[in-house]
Amino acid sequence: MTKPTLTASPSYPASRLRRTRTTGWSRAMVRENILTPADLIWPLFITEGKGVEEPVASLPGVSRWSVDNIVKRAQEARDAGIPCVALFPNTPTDKRSENGAEASNPDNLMCRAIRAIKDACGNDIGILTDVALDPYTSHGQDGLIDADGYVLNDETVAALVDQAVTQAEAGADIIAPSDMMDGRIGTIRRALEMGEHHNVQIMAYAAKYASAFYGPFRDAVGSRGLLKGDKKSYQMDPANSDEALREVAMDIAEGADSVMVKPGLPYLDIIRRVKDNFAVPVFAYQVSGEYAMIEAAVAAGAADRDAMVLETLTSFKRAGCSGVLTYHALHAARLLNG
Template sequence: MTASYPNTRLRRTRASGWSRALYRENLVTPADLIWPMFVTEGEGVEEPIGSLPGVSRWSVDGIVKQANEAVALGIPVVALFPNTQSDRRSEDGAEAHNPDNLMCRAIRAIKDACGDDLGILTDVALDPYTSHGQDGLLDKNGYVTNDDTVAVLVDQALNQAEAGADIIAPSDMMDGRVHAIRMALEMNGHPNIQIMSYAAKYASAFYGPFRDAVGSGGLLKGDKKTYQMDPANGEEALREVELDIAEGADSVMVKPGLAYLDIVHLVKESLGVPTFAYQVSGEYAMIEAAAAAGAGDRDALVLETLLAFKRAGASGVLTYHAPLAARLLNG
């Protein structure tokens, strides 16, 4: 390089702050963030989650305060996950269809408070509602059935849509559920509700703290390897994404995030569709543990990992660090 281009010095553009800003290829802003939140029963309740330091479950009144904070910080979307009480969980997850369930009450309360200033993304899967912790219905052998589960997920999605959800996000990984949900939304007067599909969701070891947060971790019987993706597979993710886009998804998600940056890049480069990454609970917890141990600066770690998602091609990132990151980015 130096022999052919003797006057080239790549450090020249790095020599000052203004120059680094001028030549910067990727940028993270608060508008790139989606803030996952956990809602629980009660009033005036804040329950810190031990395995997710700095994250709490909030009762509906508290979740509204968090939503208002998101608006103030410039975060465009919050993602809601319910911690359903044990006495409302069942084999068939029937509480998912209750129009007055925890999720629907939180949706309505946020919409009343924030209107169109904030988007609401809602998770469609049965694990927060089942007594066995699986994302779908079980047959007599304990296998998660596909088509029967899809029918239930459609009812769950419509329930959330009626409550005011803006983005339906099926995370269950059943085949054909995006098409079924899209058709149901169209036929029931919700043509403008988006679908962000968990298209490439892997059977990962990084989900433990999340399962604690929604109360399904101790309930889970078996694993989810028959429907979530094998971490060894990359090309399969493209087939999953192509199917979900063809079925009517407006955007897709790769989950987890950091360990799957190659998948984020592959999807965006190959298909050019809006691609989001979920920086999952285990990734968040590792950053917090590193910071607590003095192994790295929390703020720097958070911003660098978010930048890595954008550099890989992510359109945006779901992260529990969203409020911290937004404050840092807002200066």
């Protein structure tokens, strides 16, 4: 074979980026972001009863579980390599009130589920608990309201502190305030320290937007039909980005161990800005509306579930996330485990 004659100005490209894409082993070797089951947190919905599974119509494949079945789900998560579950209660209507007092009941659904999981799993899996009043209020807001329906900040923070300490005493590992009240992270941190819950983490919903993607979640916790008004006076405006950095900075200064951006895919730019500006773990919540859209696409024959789930979760890692809360967590973990 005649050797090609090299010229000073070759017509072929000197760099071929396709070279490293040619084979599977090569793609794996240069892959910049790796998704594993340890990157996932599985949100679970709790309901009253025993042996209960209540499918959530607007979240195909997601159910509310009684405490005994929540324990089984936590064990499944542990066995799949998922490090943490996130708990959300569907509080019975007769236990909801204007002031959400059930949130601080040490025998409420949340606390019973925490204790049951700890009894069954010990420290083999973490438990993240939601701190907000919307699953407990008769009006569906995340806090206490005045006569005009305005959500009161400081009065709500006092109630959230009681709720957080109650959950910590039940055995919660991570307290996750999702309410977006000003000053609640610092106040909760001080209360946890005073109660000698020194190792209980706080994952702050630091940049939680007033999003249209939360509808199915509100079905799951039974608050959609109860909500009076909207949450725009305390959740963030979807048009704002710089404000998210101010929120994150405040929560870190007040003692947050990690921060969350919620929702996920519509706010990848926020995740990246937070990661680039702060040296803390950043999490995203792939919320109920995002999950429902994927499932709707699959049901319509427009998408492959496995490929779409792994691609969207990888996008969070690429944007800078340490982990993702997702209803697809168990499915994704099983895919990743082969």
